[in-house]
Amino acid sequence: MTNLRFKVVEEAFKKxxxxxxxxxxxxxxxxxxxxxxxxxxxxYLPKDIYKKMIDVMxxxxxxxxxxxxxxxxxxxKWAVEQGVTHYTHWFQPLTEGTAEKHxxxxxxxxxxxxxxxxxxxxxxxxxxxxxxxxxxxxxxxxEARGYSAWDPTSPVFIMDDTLCIPTVFISYSGEALDYKAxxxxxxxxxxxxxxxxxxxxxxxxxxxxxNLGWEQEYFLVDxxxxxxxxxxxxxxxxxxxxxxxxxQQMDDHYxxxxxxxxxxFMKDMEIQALELGIPCKTRHNEVAPxxxxxxxxxxxxxxxxxxNMLLMSLMKxxxxxxxxxxxxxEKPFAGINGxxxxxxxxxxxDTGVLLHAPGKTPEQNLRFAVFIVETLMGVYRHNGLLKASxxxxxxxxxxxxxxxxPAIVSSFxxxxxxxxxxHIEKADKDDIFQMxxxxxxxxxxxxxPELLIDNTDRNRTSxxxxxxxxxxxxxxxxxxxxxxxxxxxxxxxxxxxxxxxARVDKKIAEYEGRPEFGEQTGHTAKFxxxxxxxxxxxxxxxxxxxxxxGYSDEWVEEATRRGLDVEKSxxxxxxxxxxxxxIKLFESMGVMTEKxxxxxxxxxxxxxxxxxxxxxxxxxxxxxxxxxxxxxRYQSQLLQNVENMAEVFPKEKAAKLSAxxxxxxxxxxxxxxxxxxxxxxxxxxxxxxxxxxDEHEKAIAYHDTVEPKMDTxxxxxxxxxxxxxxxxxxxxxxxxxxxxx
Ligand code: ADP
Ligand code: MG
Numbered sequence: 243m244t245n246l247r248f249k250v251v252e253e254a255f256k257k258x259x260x261x262x263x264x265x266x267x268x269x270x271x272x273x274x275x276x277x278x279x280x281x282x283x284x285x286y287l288p289k290d291i292y293k294k295m296i297d298v299m300x301x302x303x304x305x306x307x308x309x310x311x312x313x314x315x316x317x318x319k320w321a322v323e324q325g326v327t328h329y330t331h332w333f334q335p336l337t338e339g340t341a342e343k344h345x346x347x348x349x350x351x352x353x354x355x356x357x358x359x360x361x362x363x364x365x366x367x368x369x370x371x372x373x374x375x376x377x378x379x380x381x382x383x384x385e386a387r388g389y390s391a392w393d394p395t396s397p398v399f400i401m402d403d404t405l406c407i408p409t410v411f412i413s414y415s416g417e418a419l420d421y422k423a424x425x426x427x428x429x430x431x432x433x434x435x436x437x438x439x440x441x442x443x444x445x446x447x448x449x450x451x452x453n454l455g456w457e458q459e460y461f462l463v464d465x466x467x468x469x470x471x472x473x474x475x476x477x478x479x480x481x482x483x484x485x486x487x488x489x490q491q492m493d494d495h496y497x498x499x500x501x502x503x504x505x506x507f508m509k510d511m512e513i514q515a516l517e518l519g520i521p522c523k524t525r526h527n528e529v530a531p532x533x534x535x536x537x538x539x540x541x542x543x544x545x546x547x548x549x550n551m552l553l554m555s556l557m558k559x560x561x562x563x564x565x566x567x568x569x570x571x572e573k574p575f576a577g578i579n580g581x582x583x584x585x586x587x588x589x590x591x592d593t594g595v596l597l598h599a600p601g602k603t604p605e606q607n608l609r610f611a612v613f614i615v616e617t618l619m620g621v622y623r624h625n626g627l628l629k630a631s632x633x634x635x636x637x638x639x640x641x642x643x644x645x646x647x648p649a650i651v652s653s654f655x656x657x658x659x660x661x662x663x664x665h666i667e668k669a670d671k672d673d674i675f676q677m678x679x680x681x682x683x684x685x686x687x688x689x690x691p692e693l694l695i696d697n698t699d700r701n702r703t704s705x706x707x708x709x710x711x712x713x714x715x716x717x718x719x720x721x722x723x724x725x726x727x728x729x730x731x732x733x734x735x736x737x738x739x740x741x742x743x744a745r746v747d748k749k750i751a752e753y754e755g756r757p758e759f760g761e762q763t764g765h766t767a768k769f770x771x772x773x774x775x776x777x778x779x780x781x782x783x784x785x786x787x788x789x790x791x792g793y794s795d796e797w798v799e800e801a802t803r804r805g806l807d808v809e810k811s812x813x814x815x816x817x818x819x820x821x822x823x824x825i826k827l828f829e830s831m832g833v834m835t836e837k838x839x840x841x842x843x844x845x846x847x848x849x850x851x852x853x854x855x856x857x858x859x860x861x862x863x864x865x866x867x868x869x870x871x872x873x874x875r876y877q878s879q880l881l882q883n884v885e886n887m888a889e890v891f892p893k894e895k896a897a898k899l900s901a902x903x904x905x906x907x908x909x910x911x912x913x914x915x916x917x918x919x920x921x922x923x924x925x926x927x928x929x930x931x932x933x934x935x936d937e938h939e940k941a942i943a944y945h946d947t948v949e950p951k952m953d954t955x956x957x958x959x960x961x962x963x964x965x966x967x968x969x970x971x972x973x974x975x976x977x978x979x980x981x982x983x
Contacts, residue, residue, distance in 0.1 A: 310362025378841030455540025620734030626807030
């Protein structure tokens with residue numbers, strides 16, 4: 243019998259890099275080639291329509307039907323020139339992926355022939371048959387309609403022969419059924435709130451933008467090896483597999499030379515990404531073998547989220563061309579690092595960055611301190627919710643498990659910013675005013691030490707670290723839609739800023755006309771009010787600041803004392819979405835209603851259950867029809883050998899010579915029988931859990947009673963892998979999956 247594993251290993255070894263033709267143009271020339279961006283709008287739209295579109299994109303102006311028709315016509319013209327035949331509304335349902343339904347441009351011409359046509363109506367709104375997308379019960383079956391509506395702030399692009407139109411996806415009654423709709427609302431909220439706070443410092447600020455720069459980690463596995471692993475194929479991760487003798491302990495992969503076949507894949511992917519307007523900049527090997535990272539330059543959060551979704555699909559497509567499969571799962575292999583997606587987040591105004599230190603003037607420095615502290619306030623108040631926003635069945639293997647990041651959201655600021663906040667908090671008010679020594683400035687704060695943010699001043703274990711001009715939310719899952727984290731973070735910061743402003747305004751009213759806050763002090767009442775509220779907040783949010791080792795057990799105890807959320811169970815963490823404080827946050831910021839939150843949680847719990855359910859089934863099947871038969875076959879061979887020995891040698895000598903084999907025969911018997919019983923228990927636990935109708939309770943049952951059983955089965959299988967003859971083992975081993983490229 244030929245072993246499929248050997249065949250795929252041999253083939254994988256022989257594979258050569260695929261030639262990727264270098265484009266004749268420079269990257270800046272083909273950047274955005276497949277995007278209907280501003281320069282194409284200028285070329286393909288009538289001047290007045292172009293102006294109106296810019297107003298729509300930049301200032302959120304209303305898009306009327308006439309403009310939409312003209313834009314659609316321009317788009318179609320451009321697309322047809324590129325060989326496009328179809329169009330689709332492209333949206334992000336609650337499945338972590340994207341969805342599309344392609345229609346061609348052709349229409350009857352009324353004379354028995356066909357014409358190509360694309361109207362503003364089709365561009366702006368469609369009604370995809372939405373009954374098969376998760377909605378958490380919002381769309382009852384009798385009203386299954388869902389609408390997709392164009393998001394003009396994210397440009398349309400071409401994938402293959404199709405014009406893709408980024409859209410939001412909402413129900414007939416207006417509830418969001420996707421990630422984009424609440425994201426746009428959260429971005430609006432933070433823009434409004436932050437712009438108002440900026441006006442304390444600079445009345446000219448018109449707009450605040452939330453920025454996102456993601457770093458995407460992933461694994462590549464040879465396609466042949468992948469196809470011989472039903473667990474990878476069906477669940478995205480290995481459910482079994484003994485450690486490779488060598489894995490990442492030599493630290494020789496991180497930033498190492500990129501293997502040729504991988505390099506060709508990266509080049510191909512990057513060219514296509516640049517054409518799609520995704521500004522890919524960085525690529526490198528990651529810590530684990532066969533693990534890599536790609537990162538573009540940061541963009542406005544809405545566009546960055548779209549680009550991440552787009553890149554994830556592009557990666558999968560390009561990888562197949564190169565004979566690879568991309569693993570985006572957070573923990574495809576036990577015992578080595580998993581993958582995450584750092585979300586670098588910042589706010590900037592139409593006049594400059596907000597989180598950059600040091601500013602040029604005392605006003606800018608005070609503004610910097612306000613935005614840092616109010617971000618911390620948002621993170622502090624909603625630390626449990628932020629954890630929920632990045633939690634999933636797959637990310638649960640990283641968060642709070644054996645590796646980074648911990649399941650406690652805290653923030654690391656670095657010594658300089660920490661010192662600055664400590665100074666603002668503790669310094670005598672007179673000292674604050676005098677330290678700077680600059681006379682005549684209406685707003686004055688102490689000389690802020692020059693912040694040379696040193697790369698060594700980094701805490702790799704912090705889930706939310708300040709890194710010079712941005713916060714890095716590191717705990718986001720590699721497979722996740724970044725929007726989930728960005729909705730919560732931006733909403734939480736918006737709420738903190740609104741609250742800050744309300745208290746400052748109240749204090750200003752209180753202080754005005756009182757000599758101790760008046761001109762005599764050399765400062766305005768406004769300045770006094772800002773400093774006083776800021777000081778309150780620096781004190782309040784202190785528990786979220788943590789500079790120590792986030793992986794230690796002491797931190798869990800300490801965090802508990804500080805009142806931070808230390809829960810580790812994924813289905814229970816999801817409950818944070820329905821806390822009164824969370825509902826208040828999302829409703830008051832106009833991001834999501836309670837009804838939407840309830841529905842989304844149903845989807846979360848259901849998805850969690852299904853993922854564990856599928857894994858449990860696959861593990862059960864593989865145990866029974868791959869592992870046990872192979873182990874038993876090998877055991878029979880050994881038994882045969884023992885019998886042969888007994889025939890050839892005298893009894894005592896035969897027993898001695900067969901001692902090792904007998905031991906293995908016994909071990910196989912014990913382990914296979916344990917696997918069998920445990921698989922039975924696993925099936926029973928599932929049956930019990932499946933009877934529960936409440937999605938929340940069911941997910942908890944899967945977490946508490948089904949999932950733990952999978953680990954014990956895996957333990958036995960991995961032990962068998964070590965003793966069963968390598969030539970019979972059917973599944974590609976870790977050493978093959980991780981080192982062949
Ligand atoms: P690393 O954290 O590995 O040093 P990089 O320096 O390559 O990462 O940056 C990671 C990401 O952070 C990139 O996408 C980069 O564009 C983004 N980034 C840099 N500055 C900002 C900022 N002010 N706001 C948001 N993202 C930013
Ligand atoms: Mg980073």
